[in-house]
Amino acid sequence: MSQDLPDYQLPEAGKPLGALSVRVREDADLVQLLTTLRDAGAQVVAINTFPATRGERDVVRVYDFEIHDFDPAAAAQLLSGLPGVAKVEARNTLGQIFGKRVIVIGGGAQVAQVTLGAVSEADRHNLRGERISVDTIALVGEQNIADAVRAVADLPRAHILILAGSIMGGDITTAIGEIQAAGIPVIALNMAGSVPDVADLVVTDPVQAGTMAVMAIADTARFTLDRQRGRRY
Amino acid sequence: MSQDLPDYQLPEAGKPLGALSVRVREDADLVQLLTTLRDAGAQVVAINTFPATRGERDVVRVYDFEIHDFDPAAAAQLLSGLPGVAKVEARNTLGQIFGKRVIVIGGGAQVAQVTLGAVSEADRHNLRGERISVDTIALVGEQNIADAVRAVADLPRAHILILAGSIMGGDITTAIGEIQAAGIPVIALNMAGSVPDVADLVVTDPVQAGTMAVMAIADTARFTLDRQRGRRY
Numbered sequence: 001m002s003q004d005l006p007d008y009q010l011p012e013a014g015k016p017l018g019a020l021s022v023r024v025r026e027d028a029d030l031v032q033l034l035t036t037l038r039d040a041g042a043q044v045v046a047i048n049t050f051p052a053t054r055g056e057r058d059v060v061r062v063y064d065f066e067i068h069d070f071d072p073a074a075a076a077q078l079l080s081g082l083p084g085v086a087k088v089e090a091r092n093t094l095g096q097i098f099g100k101r102v103i104v105i106g107g108g109a110q111v112a113q114v115t116l117g118a119v120s121e122a123d124r125h126n127l128r129g130e131r132i133s134v135d136t137i138a139l140v141g142e143q144n145i146a147d148a149v150r151a152v153a154d155l156p157r158a159h160i161l162i163l164a165g166s167i168m169g170g171d172i173t174t175a176i177g178e179i180q181a182a183g184i185p186v187i188a189l190n191m192a193g194s195v196p197d198v199a200d201l202v203v204t205d206p207v208q209a210g211t212m213a214v215m216a217i218a219d220t221a222r223f224t225l226d227r228q229r230g231r232r233y
Numbered sequence: 234m235s236q237d238l239p240d241y242q243l244p245e246a247g248k249p250l251g252a253l254s255v256r257v258r259e260d261a262d263l264v265q266l267l268t269t270l271r272d273a274g275a276q277v278v279a280i281n282t283f284p285a286t287r288g289e290r291d292v293v294r295v296y297d298f299e300i301h302d303f304d305p306a307a308a309a310q311l312l313s314g315l316p317g318v319a320k321v322e323a324r325n326t327l328g329q330i331f332g333k334r335v336i337v338i339g340g341g342a343q344v345a346q347v348t349l350g351a352v353s354e355a356d357r358h359n360l361r362g363e364r365i366s367v368d369t370i371a372l373v374g375e376q377n378i379a380d381a382v383r384a385v386a387d388l389p390r391a392h393i394l395i396l397a398g399s400i401m402g403g404d405i406t407t408a409i410g411e412i413q414a415a416g417i418p419v420i421a422l423n424m425a426g427s428v429p430d431v432a433d434l435v436v437t438d439p440v441q442a443g444t445m446a447v448m449a450i451a452d453t454a455r456f457t458l459d460r461q462r463g464r465r466y
Contacts, residue, residue, distance in 0.1 A: 008284060109353070123371035137355070
C-alpha cells in the first residue's frame with residue numbers, strides 16, 4: 001500500500017524534523033559539518049549544495065542539511081561555531097513544505113491534462129492539512145521515458161507515478177517493474193503498447209487518472225490502490 | 234539573467250556528472266563513503282537517503298550521491314569495496330533527467346492552467362534536447378504560500394517561480410524579494426495585492442504565464458526576462 005511507503009524525508013509524528021541552511025566560506029569542511037551533526041546524534045537524511053548567489057562577502061557556497069529526530073535549533077547552534085561557517089539558518093524541510101510528490105511523465109498534451117486533475121485534487125487535500133505536490137516532465141522517445149521512470153526511484157518524496165501517453169512499451173515496461181519493486185505504484189492512461197498490462201491501475205480519462213493518483217497517496221482519502229489493482233476505468 | 238544562474242546540479246559542458254546509488258547494510262558509514270569520494274577528487278553536490286524497499290537481505294538503506302567533475306564508474310569502483318556496501322549502481326543524476334525546474338505555487342485552478350502552458354512549452358523545448366520540468370504545489374493562506382516561496386530557494390534545480398493566484402501580498406511579497414536576491418526570478422499572474430508590484434514580470438493569461446516562464450529559462454528560446462522586467466501583459 002503506497003500510504004505505507006517509508007520515507008525518511010517526510011514528517012513523522014513525535015519526531016522533530018528540520019533543515020539547516022549553512023552559508024560557508026572557502027575553508028569550511030562538509031565532512032566536519034556532517035560528523036558534528038552525526039556525533040551529536042542527528043540523523044542526516046539529505047544534503048544539497050548550492051552556489052552562494054546573494055553576493056555576501058566571502059560566502060562561496062550553501063550546504064542544506066535535512067535532519068531527522070533531532071532539534072534543528074540545537075543543530076544550528078552546533079554548526080555555527082565551526083571553521084568557515086558564516087551563517088546557519090534553521091528552515092523547514094522540503095518534505096514539510098512540498099510533502100509527497102505525484103510524478104507525471106509522458107507527452108505534453110496528456111501530461112498537462114493529468115496534471116490538471118492531480119493539482120485540483122491535491123488542492124482539496126492540502127486544504128485539509130496535507131502536503132501533496134505534483135511534478136511533471138514532458139518527454140518523447142522510449143529510452144528517454146524509460147530513463148525518467150527509473151529516475152523516479154531516486155527522486156526524494158516521490159510516492160506515485162503516472163504515465164501519460166498514447167503508446168508506451170519496451171524498456172518503459174521493464175522500468176515500471178523496477179520502480180514498482182522499489183515500492184512506487186504506477187498508474188497508466190489507457191493506451192497502446194504493453195505499459196497498461198503492468199500498471200497497477202489503468203485509467204482512460206487523464207483528469208481522473210491525476211485525481212485517483214492523489215487519492216491513492218493522500219492520508220485524507222478512502223481510496224486504496226490495493227483494492228483497485230489491475231482494474232481499468 | 235536566469236539562464237546564468239549557477240547550478241552545481243545541472244550538466245556542464247566538459248565536466249562529467251553522475252550519480253551513485255549505494256545499497257548498504259547496517260554497518261556502512263556515510264562519512265567514510267563521503268570522505269572516500271572527496272579524497273579521490275570527486276565533488277559531491279547532493280546526497281539523499283532512502284529506506285531500502287526492494288526486500289534484499291540485510292540491505293537497510295540506500296544512499297544516493299551526485300558527483301561533479303569525476304568519472305562515475307571510477308567512483309562506483311571506489312565505493313564498492315568499503316565496509317557495509319552491498320551494491321553500487323552508477324545512475325543518471327536528477328539534473329540529467331529532470332533538468333531545470335519551473336515551480337508553480339498558488340490556488341489549484343490557476344496552478345493547473347499555468348502548468349498547462351508550462352508543460353506544453355517545456356515539451357517543445359525538451360523535443361529539441363533540453364530538460365525542463367514543471368513542478369507545482371497548490372496551497373491556501375498567506376503564511377503557507379510565503380513559506381513555500383522561501384523554500385523554492387532550497388529546491389535543487391529550481392530556476393524560476395510562478396505565483397498563480399487571485400490575491401497575494403503581505404509576507405508573500407517579502408518572501409519574493411528574498412528569493413529574487415537568491416537569483417530566482419518570479420512571474421506573477423495579474424492579481425489583487427502587492428505581489429504583482431514586485432514580480433519580475435506580470436502576465437494576465439495563466440497559460441501564457443507558464444509558457445513565458447519556460448521560455449525565460451530555456452537555452453533554446455530567444456526570450457530574456459531582462460528585457461521584459463517590470464512589464465505587464
